[in-house]
Amino acid sequence: xxxxxxxxxxxxxxxxxxxxxxxxxxxxxxxxxxxxxxxxxxxxxxxxxxxxxxxxxxxxxxxxxxxxxxxxxxxxxxxxxxxxxxxxxxxxxxxxxxxxxxxxxxxxxxxxxxxxxxxxxxxxxxxxxxxxxxxxxxxxxxxxxxxxxxxxxxxxxxxxxxxxxxxxxxxxxxxxxxxxxxxxxxxxxxxxxxxxxxxxxxxxxxxxxxxxxxxxxxxxxxxxxxxxxxxxxxxxxxxxxxxxxxxxxxxxxxxxxxxxxxxxxxxxxxxxxxxxxxxxxxxxxxxxxxxxxxxxxxxxxxxxxxxxxxxxxxxxxxxxxxxxxxxxxxxxxxxxxxxxxxxxxxxxxxxxxxxxxxxxxxxxxxxxxxxxxxxxxxxxxxxxxxxxxxxxxxxxxxxxxx
Ligand code: HEM
Numbered sequence: 001x002x003x004x005x006x007x008x009x010x011x012x013x014x015x016x017x018x019x020x021x022x023x024x025x026x027x028x029x030x031x032x033x034x035x036x037x038x039x040x041x042x043x044x045x046x047x048x049x050x051x052x053x054x055x056x057x058x059x060x061x062x063x064x065x066x067x068x069x070x071x072x073x074x075x076x077x078x079x080x081x082x083x084x085x086x087x088x089x090x091x092x093x094x095x096x097x098x099x100x101x102x103x104x105x106x107x108x109x110x111x112x113x114x115x116x117x118x119x120x121x122x123x124x125x126x127x128x129x130x131x132x133x134x135x136x137x138x139x140x141x142x143x144x145x146x147x148x149x150x151x152x153x154x155x156x157x158x159x160x161x162x163x164x165x166x167x168x169x170x171x172x173x174x175x176x177x178x179x180x181x182x183x184x185x186x187x188x189x190x191x192x193x194x195x196x197x198x199x200x201x202x203x204x205x206x207x208x209x210x211x212x213x214x215x216x217x218x219x220x221x222x223x224x225x226x227x228x229x230x231x232x233x234x235x236x237x238x239x240x241x242x243x244x245x246x247x248x249x250x251x252x253x254x255x256x257x258x259x260x261x262x263x264x265x266x267x268x269x270x271x272x273x274x275x276x277x278x279x280x281x282x283x284x285x286x287x288x289x290x291x292x293x294x295x296x297x298x299x300x301x302x303x304x305x306x307x308x309x310x311x312x313x314x315x316x317x318x319x320x321x322x323x324x325x326x327x328x329x330x331x332x333x334x335x336x337x338x339x340x341x342x343x344x345x346x347x348x349x350x351x352x353x354x355x356x357x358x359x360x361x362x363x364x365x366x367x368x369x370x371x372x373x374x375x376x377x378x379x380x381x382x383x384x385x386x387x388x389x390x391x392x393x394x395x396x397x398x399x400x401x402x
Contacts, residue, residue: 009025009028009029009032009033009036011025011029011036011038011045012038012041013041013070013287013310013386014041014386016384019382019384019385019389020382022286022314022315022389023314023315023318023327026047026312026314026315026318027315027318029045029047029312029315030047030048030315030319033047034046034047034048034051034299035051035298035299035301035303037301041070042307042308043070043289043307043308043309043310044303044307044308044309044310045309045310045312046298046309046310046311046312047312047315047316048315048316048319048321049316049317049319049321049322049338049340050319050321051298051299051316052311052312052313052315052316052340053316053340053344055290055309055311056311056340056343056344056345056347056348057344057345058345059089059090059345059346059347060089060090060293061292061293061294061296062290062291062292062293062296062309063089063290063291063292063293064086064087064088064089064093064290064291064347065087065088065089065291066087066291067087067289068086068087068288068289068290068347069288069289069386069387070287070289070308070310070386070387071386084096084227084230084231084233084234085097085100085230085231085234086234086238086347090346093346093347094346095218095221096223096227096231097346097350098218099213099216099217099218099221099222099223099227100213100216100223100231100350101350102212102213102216102217102218103209103212103213103215103216104209104212104350106353108151108209108212109353109354109357110353110357112147112150112151112354112357113357113361115147115150116143116147116150116357116358116361117361117365119143119146119147119150120143120361120362120365121365123138123139123142123143124139124362124365124366124369126138127139128369128370128398128400131397132376132395132396132397133395133396134393134394134395134396135247135248135251135394135395135396136244136248136391136392136393136394137393139247139362140244140245140247140248140251140362140394141163141167141244142163143243143244143247143358143362144239144240144241144243144244144247144358145159145162145163145166145236145240145244146159146163147243147354147358148235148236148239148240149162151208151209151235151354152194152197152208152209152210152232152235153197153201153206153207153208153209153210153211154197158193162190162193164186165186165189165190165193166186166190166236166240168182168183168185168186169183169186169187169190169236169237170183170237170240170241170388187233190233190236191229191233194228194229194232194233195225195229197210198210198214198225198228198229201214202214210228210232213228213231214228235351238349238351239351239354239355241284241388241390242284242285242355242388243284243355243358243359244284244390245284245383245388245389245390245391246275246278246279246283246284246355246359246390247359247362247363248390248391248394249278249282249283249284249389249390249391250274250275250278250359250363251366251373251375251394251396252282252375252380252391252394253277253278253281253282253329254274254373255373255374255375255377255396256329256375257329260277260329260330260331261274261331262372263331263332264331264363264367265367265370265371265372265373265401266367266368266371266401267367268363268364268365268367268368269364270331270332270367271360271363271364271366271367272356272360272363272364273331273332273333274331274363274367275356275359275360275363276333276335276336276339277329277330277331277332277333277335278359279317279339279341280317280323280333280335280339280341281317281318281329282314282389283313283314283317283339283341283389284388284389284390285313285341285387285388285389286312286313286314286387286388286389287310287311287312287313287314287386287387288310288311288313288343288387289308289309289310289311290308290309290310290311291306291307291308291309292304292305292306292307292308292309293305311340313340313341313343314389316340317339317340317341322338323335323338342355368401369400369401370398370399370400370401371399371400371401372398372399373396373397373398373399374396374397375394375395375396376395376396376397379393379395380393380394380395381393
C-alpha cells in the first residue's frame with residue numbers, strides 16, 4: 001500500500017487542488033475504486049481505460065440526452081439546444097450527425113490546410129516579434145475560433161468580435177460555477193449572428209460550410225435552421241476551447257520536458273508526435289458525463305437508472321494496462337489509436353481531424369522557427385472547470401532559430 005492510499009479517497013471534480021494535478025487521484029481511482037461513488041455530488045465515475053472506452057461504446061445504456069457535463073447548467077438554460085446532437089441519443093443524434101457530415105467532410109477539412117497555415121503564420125510571426133508573449137492571448141486563443149469562422153464563412157471583419165463572444169461564452173470567474181449573465185448574453189449574440197448569416201446564405205449560397213449545411217440532404221430529409229444554428233454553436237463550445245487548451249498544454253509540457261521537446265524544435269516533422277503525446281498526457285477534454293438509461297452492474301455494484309456516470313478520459317490515458325510508463329511525457333509513442341481523448345462510439349469527436357490538422361500545423365511552424373523557449377510557470381493561470389483542462393495565461397520567452 002502506498003503512502004498516499006492511507007488518505008481517504010475523495011474525488012471532487014470542483015476542487016482546485018484536483019485541477020492543479022488530477023493524475024494522483026486518477027491513479028488511486030483506477031487502483032482502489034474503478035467504479036467510484038461520490039454521494040455528496042451524486043455521481044459515479046469510471047477511470048480505467050477499458051471501462052471508459054466501453055462506456056463510450058455503450059450509448060444505449062449510457063445516455064447523452066441529459067447533457068454530457070457534470071454541471072446541468074454548464075451553458076445556461078438553453079444548454080440542450082446549444083449542445084446540439086452532442087446531447088442527443090440515437091436515432092435523433094444519428095439523423096443529425098449524418099446530415100451535418102454531408103457538409104463537414106474530411107475533404108472540406110483537408111482543403112482548409114492552406115488557410116490554417118496562413119492564419120498560423122500571421123499570428124505566430126506577430127507573436128515572435130516580441131521578446132515575450134502570451135501563447136494563449138497571442139496565438140492559441142485566436143487560431144481555433146478563426147478556423148471555425150473560416151470554415152463557416154464568417155467575413156474577416158467580424159471574426160475578432162466572434163472571438164470575443166466565444167471567449168465570454170466559456171469564461172467563468174474563479175470559484176463561480178453558475179453561468180454568468182455576460183456568458184448568457186454572449187450566447188444570445190452569437191446565436192443572433194449565426195441566424196443572420198444563415199438567412200444571408202439562404203438568399204445567396206457561397207462555398208462555405210454554412211451553405212453546404214443548407215443543402216445537405218439524406219433521403220429527402222434536411223436540417224432545420226435551428227439545427228444548423230445549434231451545430232454552429234456546438235462547434236464554438238466543443239471545438240474552440242478544447243483546441244486552444246491543447247495548444248497551450250503542448251507548450252506547457254514541452255517546457256517541463258526539455259529533452260523531449262529538443263527533438264522537435266528544428267525538426268518540424270516530429271511535431272505531430274508532440275501533439276499526440278499532449279493529447280494523451282494532459283488532454284483538454286478530461287471528463288464527460290452520461291446518465292444511466294437502465295440499471296447497470298459493473299465492478300460488483302449497480303448503477304441505477306437515472307444516475308449520473310462520469311467517464312474519466314484523462315485517467316484512461318494514463319492507464320498502465322494500455323500505455324507503457326504512462327506518467328512519462330514521451331514524444332513519438334505510437335498511441336493515436338488508443339487514446340480516449342476524442343471519445344468513442346457514435347459520439348466520437350467529429351472535429352478530431354480538424355483539431356489534429358490545426359495543432360500539427362501550429363506546432364510544425366513553431367518548431368521551424370524556435371530554437372528554444374521557456375515558460376514562466378509562476379505566471380501561468382489555470383482554468384478551473386469540471387471538464388476542460390488547460391491554461392488561460394501562458395507567458396513564453398523564445399530564442400528564435402534565425
Ligand atoms: C465530440 C474532444 C476538437 C466537434 C467530442 C467528444 C470529445 C471531444 C471527448 C465526445 C463527447 C461525448 O462523447 O460526449 C475534443 C478535443 C478536441 C476537439 C479534445 C481538441 C483538442 C473539436 C473540433 C470540432 C469538434 C475542432 C469541430 C470544429 C465535435 C462535435 C462533437 C464532438 C461536433 C459531437 C459529436 C457527436 O455527438 O456525434 N469532442 N474535440 N471537436 N466534437 Fe470534439
